[in-house]
Amino acid sequence: MKHPYKIALVGNPNSGKSSLFNVLTGLNQKVGNFPGVTVDKKTGTAKISEKLTASIIDLPGTYSLYPKSADEQVTYEVLLNRNNPDRPDMIVVIADASNLKRNLLFCSQIMDLKIPVVIALSMMDIAKQKGITIDQEGLERMMGVPIVAINPRKNKGIAQLKKTISDVQQQGSKWVLQPDFIDTEKLVGIWLEDIKILCGLESNYSALHVACNYQELGYLNAAQRIRIAALLDEMSFQKSKIQAAEIMARYQRIGTIMQQCVVEESPLKRMVISDRIDKVLLHPLWGNVILLAVLFILFQSIFWLAAYPMDWVEQGFSAVSGWFGSILPDSFLKDLFINGILAGISGIAVFIPQIMILFGFITILEDSGYMARISFLTDRLMRSAGLNGRSVMPLISGMACAVPAIMATRTIQNRKERLITILVTPLMSCSARLPVYTILIGLVIPDKKFLGFFNLQGLVLMGLYLLGFFMALIVSKVLNFIVKSTDRTFFLMELPVYRAPRWKNVGITMIEKAKIFVSDAGKVIMVISLLLWALATYGPPSRMEAVKQEYSKREARAASNPELLSEIQKEHATAKLENSFAGIMGHAIEPGIKPLGYDWKIGIALITSFAAREVFVGTMATLYSVGDDQAAKETLRDKMKAARRSDGTPVYTLAAGLSLLVFYVFAMQCMSTLAIVKRETRSWKYPAVQFTYMLFLAYFSALIVYQLFS
Template sequence: MEAPINIALVGNPNSGKSSLFNALTGLNQKVSNFPGVTVDKKTGSSRITSNLVANIIDLPGTYSLYPKSADEYVTYEVLINPSHEEVPDLIIIVADAANLKRNLLFCSQIMDLKIPVIIALTMMDIARKKGIEIDLEGLESKLGVPLVAINPRKNKGLGELKKTIEQVMRDKQGVSVHDFIDNHGLAPQMIRDIKQYFPAKSDYAALHIAVNVEELPFLNGGQRLAIKNKLVESKFNKTKMQAEEIMLRYARIKTVMKTTVVEADPLEKQLRSEKIDNLLLHRVWGYLILLLVLFLLFQSIFWLASYPMDGIEGAFSALSGFLSATLPDNNFTDLLVNGVLAGISGIAVFVPQIMILFGLITILEDTGYMSRISFLTDRLMRQVGLNGKSVMPLISGVACAVPAIMAARSIENRKERLITIMVTPLMSCSARLPIYTIVIALVVPDHKVLGFLSLQGLVMMGLYLMGFFMAIVLAAVMRLLIRMKEKSYFIMELPVYRAPRWKNVGVTMIQKARIFVTDAGKVIMVISVILWFLASYGPSKAMKEAKTRHEQLVQAHPEDTTDLDRVYQSDKLAHSYAGVLGHVIEPAIKPLGFDWKIGIALITSFAAREVFVGTMATLYSVGENPDDNDATLREKMMAARREDGTPVYTLATGLSLMIFYAFAMQCMSTMAVVKRETRSWKYPVIQLFYMTGLAYVCSFVVYQLFK
C-alpha cells in the first residue's frame, strides 16, 4: 500500500466544507493546532480506494486568496508555501452552487496555483429552489478541472468524488492547462524576476510572493531582500494589481456562467430560509425566541440526563458496596474503592450531560441557527466594545474556553479580539456543568414551576445567563480601559436552514464524551489517587492520637461501635495531610460558607474545574464508615454536617459555591492558551486576579444575603 496522500479541503464559509470533512473521515479525525499558531486544525483519515488512503486537512474557510485574519492566513500559507509540512497533493475546493459567482472567484485563484484541483459542488438542491440550473459538463469543460456534484449531508456523490480523486492521482490530472486569467500580463517583468530567485510553480504564485514578500516564511533573507529591491525598482503597486486581478476574474466568471448557468429572476419569491429569518431575526420576536431556545436547551440537559445519571450513580454505589463487602479489609481495597472507583464514578456520572450539551449545540450549528445568534447580538456587542463575531467565541465558551479563545482569531480588530479573549472564560463551560449539577441537586428542590418547568433547570439557565451578562458588563469596562483605535466591521453570511445531520450529531457527542473521559478523566484519576493518599495518611503523632481516642471511646461505649467508627473515620480525615491543608485555608473561605473539605476541592480544581466532583467523591469516601460505601455521593454530601451539627450544604452555601465556580479562573489550560494568543503572561495573570477577586466578592455577598 502506498503512503497516504494529503488532501486539503478549502472553500468559502458555509459552503459545506465541514460536512464533507465529516462524511469522508467519520470518527477517524482529530483536532490540534497548526504549527506555530493556535488555530484549530482538523485532520482525518479517509480510505479513498483499497490502495489509496488520504489525510484530509480541513482548512479554515476564506472568501479569497488574500487573507484578512489569522485563520485565513493559515489557509493561505498551506496553499502558497511549497515546503509546508502539510503541502497538499490535491485540493478539493468546496463550492456553493447557490452562490456560484462568488465561490468561483476563490476557485479560479486556487486553480491558477497549478496544484491538482477537484471542485466539489454542493447546495445543488438549494440552487434548484432558487431557480438556478447548472450545466455541469459545460462548466467542467470551461474551467478545465474535474467537477463533481455532491451532497455530503446525505452522503450523495461521495463515491463519484472518490473515483475522481483516484483518477486525478493516478493520471496526474486536475491541473488546468491554461490560466483562468492572464496572470503573466499583470506584471510580466516582476514575475520573471521572482522566478529567478524562487522556483514558483506558477505565474500566479509568483504574484503572491510579490504581494506578501514580508510575511512569507519560506523565503530566506537573501531572496526576500532581492525581491524587495526589484519591487522598489519596478514601482510595483500591489493594491492596483489586486484590484485589476479581481476585475479580470469576475469578467471571466461572468463569461463562463453566461454559457453554463441559467439563473432565475432575482425578484422571484423568497426562499423558505428568508421567510423564516423574517421571524427569527425580528427585532422583538427574534430575541424572545433566542431566550426560549436557550431555556429549552438547559431544561433538556436536566430532564434528559437525569435518567442515565441516576442509573450510573446507582450502579457505582452498588459496586462500591459489593467490593467493600467482598474484598479483604486492607489498604489495597481502600485505594480501589475510595480512590480509583470514587474517581471513575466522578467522571462517568456526568458523561450523559456532556453528551447532551454538545449534541444540542451541534444541532443549533447544523440547522444554521447559531449564525443567527451572532447576527441578533451584534447590536448588543457593539455597545460594549465588541461585534457579532465575538458571539461565536462566547457561545463556544459554553463548551470549552480553550477552543473558544482560539476562535477569537477570526476577529480582525485587535481591541475587540483582546476583550473577547479576556471575558470568554466567564462563560460557563462544560467543566462547570458537573459542579452545577451536583450542587443544584443538593440545595434546589426538584419542583415544577407552572406545573411543567423544572426549577433546577431554571437555576442552571440562570447560571449560564449570569456568566454571559457578566462578560458583557466587564467587556464594557475593558472597552474604556484598553486604548486601541481601529475600525471595526461585521460581515457574516447566513447559511440556509437545514435539517440537522443526526450522524454528525452522534459523532460529535461520542467524540466529546471520549475527550472528557480521556483528557479530564486522566487528571481526575491522578488527583483522586493522590487525594486518597493525602486523606488516608497524616502526621504520625496526630493519627496515633486519633486512634488512641477511638480505642478509649470504644472501651467506654462498646454498644456504640458503628457510631464511634463513623466519628473515628471523620476524625482521621480531619488530621490527615489533606485535612491539615484544608484547615489552613479554612479561615479565608469560611466567610463564603465553605468548610475545609470544599477548600481542598477549590485547590485541586485549579488543575481542572471538573476535578471538584472527583475530589469530593474521594474525601467523602475516605471519611465515611465502610458500611456506608453503598451511599451515593449526593447522599453523602447531603448528610455532611459541620462541627455544630448544622448541614454543610445549605441553600446559602450552595449558591455561594456555584457563584464562585461561575466566575473563578480555575483552568490552567485556559491561562496557557491566553498566554499563547496574546504572547504575554500579562493578560492571563490579569485574568487570574480579576476573576478570582470577582468570584470571592460575589460569593461573599450571596452567602451573607442568603445565610
C-alpha cells in the same frame, strides 16, 4: 523515500468542505497543528483508486487568496510556498452551487497557481430550491477544469469525484500548460517574471501574491525581500490598486461564464424556505424571544432528561459500594478500592448523561444552521461591549469547553477584539462546571415547579449560564477601555441554509464527547481522588496516634451500647480526617474561606479543582467516604446533605450553596485553559491577568452573595 500524494481541500466557509473530508477519510484522520502556528491541521488518508491512496489535508476555510485572519494566512502559506511540507499535489475546491459567482472567484484564483485542480460542486439541492439551474458541462468547458457535483451528506457523487481525481493525477505535469484564467502579466507588467524567477515560482499569479505580501510570507529570505522591495519601488507598485483591478477582471470573466452556464429565477419570484424562517428567527424582537426559549429548553432538558439515568447511576454505584463493603474483609485494599477508586469513578460516571445532553443540543444547533443566526442576533449586544458578532461563536463554544473556544478566536481579524474575547471566554460556563452546578443545585434548590410549569432547578442553571455570559460582556466593556487599538472591523458572515440535523452525527458526537469526558476529565479526577484518599487517610504519626488512643478507649467503654458505639465511631472517623494531611491543609485555608460560608472540606475541594473544575465532585466523593464504612451505601448527595458543622448546623445552606455556585461561575479553575491562552497570546502575561481578575471576581462575588442570603 517516496512521499504520499497530497490532496488539499479548500473552499469558502460553510461550503461543505468538512463533510467531504469526513466522507473521504472516514476514521483515518487526525488533528494536529501546522508547524509554527496554533491553527488546527486536519489530515487523513483516503483510498482514491486501486493504485492511488492519498493524504488528504483539510485547509482552513477562506473566501479569497487575500488572507485576513490567522486561519486564512495558513491556507495562503501552504499554497504559495513550494517548500512547505503540506503543499499539495492537487487541490479539490469545494464550491457552493447556490452562491456560485462568489465561489468561482476563489476557484479562479486557485486555478492560476498552476496546481492541478478539481472543482466539487456542493449544495446543488439548495441551488435547485433557489431556482438555480447550472449547465455543468458548459461550466466545466469554460472554466477549463473538471467539475463534479457532490452531496457528502448523502454520499452522492463521491465515486465520480474519486475517479476524476485519479484521472487528473495521471495527467501529471500537463496541468501547468493550462492558460491563465486572467492574464496577470498583462494586468501588472512583465517584471513579474523577475519575481517568479527570484522565488522559484510556477506562475505569474503566484509572483503577484509574493509582490503583494512579501513582508508577511515567512519562507522568503532577507535577500529576496530586499530585491522584491527594490523592484516594487522601481515599478511604483500600488498593491490595493492592482488587487482591485484583478478582482474586477476575474468577475468580468465570471459574469460571462454565469450568463452562459447558469439560469437563475428572479429573487422576487422565489423565496427559499430559509429566507422565510429567517424573517422570524432574525426578527429584532421575536428572534431574541425565540433564542431565550431555546436556551430555556436546553437547560430544562439537562435536568429533566438526565434525572432518571443519573439516579440509576448513583443508585447503581451506591449498591455496588455497599455490596463490596459487605463481602470484603476490612483492610487497606478495601478502603482504597471503595473510598478511593469506586468513589472517584462514581464522581465521573454520574454526570455523563448531562454532558451527552448538552453536547447533543449544541450539535443540533450547529447542524441545523441556527448557531450562526445567534451571532447575528447578538452582534449589537457584542458591539456595545467592544466586540462584534464574530466573538459570539467562541463564547457559545465556551459552553462546551474553553480550550477549543479560545482557539476559535483565530477567525477574529481585529487583534484587540480577539484578545478581549480570549480573556473573557472562560467566564462562559463550560461542561466541566456542569457536574458542580448539578450537585450544588440539587442540594440547596428545591425540586419544584415555578408558576406550576417551570422546573426551579433548571431555571437556576440557566441563570448561572446567563450570569457568566453577562459578566463576560461587562468585563469586555472594561477591557475595551484598557486595551488600546485604532482598528475598526465590520461583521460579515454568510448564513448557512437551514437543514435537518443529521441524527447519526448527533449521536456520534454525544458518544465521542462522553468518551472524552471520561478519558480526559476521568484521568484527572481519578489521580486526584487517589491522591486525596492517601492525604485523607494518613497524617502526622503523632497526631494520628493520639486520635487512635483517645477513641480506642471511648469505643471500649461503649462496646456494650451499639448506638453509642456507632456515634463514637463516626466521631473517630471525623477526627482522623481532620488530623490527616488533607484535614490540616483544609484547616489552614479555612480562615480565608470562612467569610464565604465554606468549611475546610470545601476548601480542599477548591484547591484540588484549580487543576480542573470537575475535580470538585471527585474530591467531595472521596472526603465524604474516607473512614466511614456506612457512607458506602449512600449517594454523594445524601452524604453532602447530611454534612454538619461543629455547632450542628448544615454545611450546605442556601447562602453557602449559592455562594459556591457563584464562585465556580467566575473562578479560573482549569490549567488547560491557561496553557492554551499562553499559546494563543504567546505570553504568560495574559494568562496571569486572566487568572488574577477571575479569582478576584469569584471571591468577592461569592462573599457578597453569602452575606446577602445569610
